[in-house]
Amino acid sequence: MAPGEPAHDTLPPSEVAAALRSLPEAGWLRLRKIARYYANICALEPEDLLQTALTRALAGERQCPIQVDVVRFLAEAMRSIASVSQKAGQAWQAALRLVQPAEAEDAEFQVAALPSPEDAISSEQEAVRIKATILRLFDDDLIAQAIIEGDMEEMTAEDIRALTGLDKVAYASKRRLIRRRIDQAFPRGWTP
């Protein structure tokens, strides 16, 4: 296969576009929700994140494997874009620390010359605060806290169910309750 030539097991951009044109309302609503979750972990707005993923998919910069649903493909694209954006934010934080030593005579000027802190992702301290806030929402529900912490530890559903003693239906119901309570507590995303 020549460099740059699309793999045969991926959809050409025209077919990705066709799949999106026929996407039902629920599909678009699903993409909105996914954009919102991944925007929580980077400095991008949900709309910008979704738009970037769509643009890259339609330009052929990201290729959708034939066997993958187009919504899942875009979810993975948004995850990847958010992750890169987050790393860029971390690089910015590191740069900020480098130019802040007190002995540097022009440190203040150098800091001022960097991008606005509002454009950077939340600091690690803010992540600690957000995580604590999320867990506090379930101070009255130790099962929910265990599920959240299981998610944060990347535990499998089976392991979390074994830990909590929930059957599949109760587990699914609890997961929905958790997600919805967090959604409602952070209507503008997980910003402190």
Add this chain to the structure above:
Amino acid sequence: MTGTKSDRIALARLADAFVEDVLNASDEDILAEVREDHPDPAAAAAQARGLFEKAAAAAGKGRLAAAQAALAQQRGPANVAQLDPADARRRLQRILTRDPEMAHRLTLAARKDQGQGLSDNDVQGLLEDMAELGITPDDDGP
């Protein structure tokens, strides 16, 4: 439960888990959730679809620009150098003298085009099109 990874990674994993929940939810559940937060789910979906339309338009413009650039490269100086307008008309005339049928069709086309004759650009374009088809004056001079 104490994680060994940073809290930022923990939040990213929580986002992954929520996204997986959303991907696995039924359409009815998604619609019901959106109705709880949004007065008009159809408008919310239309807004997302609007982002797609913008992206599709941008991708279309990008493909058109790339195609035009490729065509310009393909049709560039290798086929027909930009000729002096008078030389170009002489060159076209020699081709048409050799091919009366083409001359007849071109005359009809020119008449159909509001009765005006061929512009210098038309002549240059015709010569380029003919060169692509391998049609050149026998002597291939100007």
